[in-house]
Amino acid sequence: MPEFRKEPVTGRWVIVSTDRAKRPRDFIRTQVVVQKKGICPFCPGNENRTPPEILAFRAHGGPNQPGWTTRVIPNKFPALRVEGDFDREPDGLYDRMNGIGAHEVIIDCPEHIASLGETTDTNTANVFWAFRERLADLKNDVRLKYTLLFKNHGEPAGASIEHSHSQLIALPIIPMAVQEELDGSRRYFDLHDRCVFCDIIRQERRDGKRVVHEDEDVIVLAPYASRFPFELWILPRRHASHLEFAPAEIYRGLASTLGRLLRKIDRALECPAYNFVLHNGTMKETDSPSYHWHLEIIPRLTRVAGFEWGSGFYINPTTPEEAASFLRDTIA
């Protein structure tokens, strides 16, 4: 059974997931599990190689058969488990909790492609619809407080299977990085009676220097204090705290913007590994005036080293203004 352990000085939680048991020799650099020639468990026809699906959008066929366009399955090697009791207990001065939560894989599309930028906008929109459905469904589990949706693309970004997929981890606690954003935006709101992200959008649109793209639905920015070269945020233009309550039209717009952006990144930076993370409102709230959902994209171009570990802040060798201008000029 995995467990949460709390570091007593800063209050940071760690998941100790012994089910993914690793012996020292397992840490020797592993190759991406599925090579082009191998059998891919995420390709249609291989549904029996994964745990039974939780959700699938399909044109034809029955559950766990080919015919799907986007498919959600439990992670075969979960960091957390849905079953079990949620008991929180002290261990001397330490705190521990059972590793309750959900860990799911969203197989983005049936085609064996590595990047979401290579599939159709319709398919990418389906991925966001799958996010929406899973977010809504996981809310029924009252033990859970936050669902983090993310993608690891490429081995340096943590992907172990090549076929394009996203993941979600639903947690019984709100992660510290998310809590910091929630608290910061709440403080700004208390002071100004406005959403800080809406204000950022207003100022960036006026200024234009860090805007990569904007349309009716979304805006893409290289944030003012980007931690990494080519860090990008996609935000909805109209205030909304939760992706799952967004109007239907936005999914299509979001999908085509993300697809175009990923193709630009591939062209400009020669297909780097990247992560994206959805920063969303918490599961208990339905609508927050102070928080504004967004997707953060981080191409993995630099390595986190001693200074970053020691200080918690980042040295970014590329200005966001340069990154934005470079991507504006790149043809998707």
Ligand SMILES: [Zn+2]
């Ligand atoms: Zn595949």
Ligand SMILES: [Zn+2]
């Ligand atoms: Zn807002």
Ligand SMILES: [Zn+2]
């Ligand atoms: Zn964020």
